[in-house]
Amino acid sequence: MGKLVSxxxxxGHEFADPSLLEQALTHRSHSxxxxxxxxxxxxxVLNFVVAALLxxxxxxxxxxxxxxxRANLVKQASLAEIAGNLSLSQYLRLGEGELKSGGFRRPSIxxxxxxxxxxxxxxDGGYEAAQSxxxxxxxxxxxxxxxxxxxxxxxxLLQELLQARKLDLPVYTVIATHGAAHNQLFExxxxxPKFDIKVTAGGGSRxxxxxxxxxxxxxxxxxxxxxxxxRAHRPRKSTQLSLPVAVPQEHK
Amino acid sequence: MGKLVSxxxxxGHEFADPSLLEQALTHRSHSxxxxxxxxxxxxxVLNFVVAALLxxxxxxxxxxxxxxxRANLVKQASLAEIAGNLSLSQYLRLGEGELKSGGFRRPSIxxxxxxxxxxxxxxDGGYEAAQSxxxxxxxxxxxxxxxxxxxxxxxxLLQELLQARKLDLPVYTVIATHGAAHNQLFExxxxxPKFDIKVTAGGGSRxxxxxxxxxxxxxxxxxxxxxxxxRAHRPRKSTQLSLPVAVPQEHK
Numbered sequence: 001m002g003k004l005v006s007x008x009x010x011x012g013h014e015f016a017d018p019s020l021l022e023q024a025l026t027h028r029s030h031s032x033x034x035x036x037x038x039x040x041x042x043x044x045v046l047n048f049v050v051a052a053l054l055x056x057x058x059x060x061x062x063x064x065x066x067x068x069x070r071a072n073l074v075k076q077a078s079l080a081e082i083a084g085n086l087s088l089s090q091y092l093r094l095g096e097g098e099l100k101s102g103g104f105r106r107p108s109i110x111x112x113x114x115x116x117x118x119x120x121x122x123x124d125g126g127y128e129a130a131q132s133x134x135x136x137x138x139x140x141x142x143x144x145x146x147x148x149x150x151x152x153x154x155x156x157l158l159q160e161l162l163q164a165r166k167l168d169l170p171v172y173t174v175i176a177t178h179g180a181a182h183n184q185l186f187e188x189x190x191x192x193p194k195f196d197i198k199v200t201a202g203g204g205s206r207x208x209x210x211x212x213x214x215x216x217x218x219x220x221x222x223x224x225x226x227x228x229x230x231r232a233h234r235p236r237k238s239t240q241l242s243l244p245v246a247v248p249q250e251h252k
Numbered sequence: 253m254g255k256l257v258s259x260x261x262x263x264g265h266e267f268a269d270p271s272l273l274e275q276a277l278t279h280r281s282h283s284x285x286x287x288x289x290x291x292x293x294x295x296x297v298l299n300f301v302v303a304a305l306l307x308x309x310x311x312x313x314x315x316x317x318x319x320x321x322r323a324n325l326v327k328q329a330s331l332a333e334i335a336g337n338l339s340l341s342q343y344l345r346l347g348e349g350e351l352k353s354g355g356f357r358r359p360s361i362x363x364x365x366x367x368x369x370x371x372x373x374x375x376d377g378g379y380e381a382a383q384s385x386x387x388x389x390x391x392x393x394x395x396x397x398x399x400x401x402x403x404x405x406x407x408x409l410l411q412e413l414l415q416a417r418k419l420d421l422p423v424y425t426v427i428a429t430h431g432a433a434h435n436q437l438f439e440x441x442x443x444x445p446k447f448d449i450k451v452t453a454g455g456g457s458r459x460x461x462x463x464x465x466x467x468x469x470x471x472x473x474x475x476x477x478x479x480x481x482x483r484a485h486r487p488r489k490s491t492q493l494s495l496p497v498a499v500p501q502e503h504k
Contacts, residue, residue, distance in 0.1 A: 036314065036315045037307065037314065037315050037318065039315060040303060040307070040315040040318050040319065041303055041304065041307050044296075044299050044300040044303035044304075045300050045303075045304075047296050047299065047300065048296040048297050048299065048300035051292060051293055051296035051297075052293065052296075052297075052374070055289065055292070055293050062288065062289065063288045063289050063291060063292040066289065066292050067292065122304070127379045127380075127383075128379075131379075
């Protein structure tokens with residue numbers, strides 16, 4: 001268990017019962033005493049602690065926005081990123097097959113193990129310990145969350161940016177489709193007349209192409225006419241969760 | 253606030269900040285300081301506390317069954333029933349329109365207010381206070397939960413009952429349909445050859461009718477050939493959540 005010292009240091013919790021830590025790191029492919037029940041417990045303590053952190057930090061936003069933020073912060077990709085920061089993959093206990101197929105890199109396995117770790121900390125040290133371990137991972141992220149944009153898709157963001165300037169909505173046009181029916185590529189143009197912005201992007205569906213185009217249009221719009229204050233929330237690299245959507249100040 | 257003394261007694265928590273209690277009871281139709289943010293917080297502390305209670309009580313069941321049990325225990329109908337036990341409707345603060353349309357009886361409004369109350373207790377007294385208030389409501393219910401059956405639909409339950417006796421699956425037959433296409437009534441027969449059980453039931457869809465028929469078949473099967481121990485978990489009336497599905501020992 002020597003190497004686990006550094007993991008416990010990174011978590012900020014020293015286990016009174018190290019067998020709980022071991023179980024949290026054990027995938028079901030490895031042995032019968034695996035981490036799935038701990039994951040159930042950890043998922044719920046994580047959801048609660050992040051809810052409480054958001055509730056306290058953002059005292060003006062409504063419950064719909066709180067839900068959107070939380071969903072983004074606890075989704076698999078975000079958890080896998082935190083797991084990466086903790087170098088969790090080097091501590092995982094996987095079965096032969098998972099080892100060979102690179103299971104230690106799989107976002108689902110990493111995210112599940114991280115949740116199981118939070119559950120194990122709760123069992124080991126109670127709520128205060130779990131709260132502290134989770135807050136330690138999330139507080140740097142929360143400092144850089146833009147509550148207005150996190151988790152919104154590019155089309156929604158672009159629409160909101162334009163509405164904030166009292167401008168007309170963007171116009172999306174399918175300009176070409178390629179390939180056969182089951183494997184089509186759509187090319188979509190996004191046009192913002194006021195700024196003479198025309199960008200095109202491709203995607204496997206019309207909607208996907210529109211989102212891609214919206215993301216590019218946001219970048220173009222920001223370059224041409226930055227929104228005041230839009231860079232105020234610019235994340236520091238070290239504590240940023242990479243976002244799946246175009247958030248203007250994070251994409252060039 | 254006089255009447256709120258009895259509510260606080262029933263909850264087992266005396267608010268240091270009574271304005272939190274008042275806010276939890278305030279529907280958005282009543283005033284701007286309403287309970288929706290508290291509901292977000294309360295929903296997550298409730299999910300976590302019930303997860304932890306289930307984790308501790310049922311140490312042999314897997315995470316899928318834990319999830320099924322929790323979903324059933326925290327769903328709207330279950331919360332509305334707890335709210336009923338607390339006489340929550342008499343404390344609600346609703347706007348004119350909601351008052352006139354009987355909003356104080358609406359399960360969604362009652363369930364949301366109960367969640368908001370749990371959130372308010374957490375803000376007022378911290379995690380331990382919220383855990384204790386929620387456990388006080390749920391522990392009597394948990395004593396009577398049948399982990400094998402709660403939340404399962406009648407067809408699944410019937411199949412499991414028959415499989416446990418190594419018997420063939422039941423046979424469902426549509427014996428009649430009535431009415432026009434948009435408003436059909438299906439009559440379905442459920443047949444268990446081994447016991448010569450044939451019951452029929454109606455429903456607005458084939459699936460709904462099959463579930464109704466399965467529920468009746470379970471009752472018939474239990475009457476003919478009770479499963480050993482099946483009554484051991486019989487709920488005491490006072491602490492039982494009424495279940496939406498056929499649980500043999502709870503329906504006659």
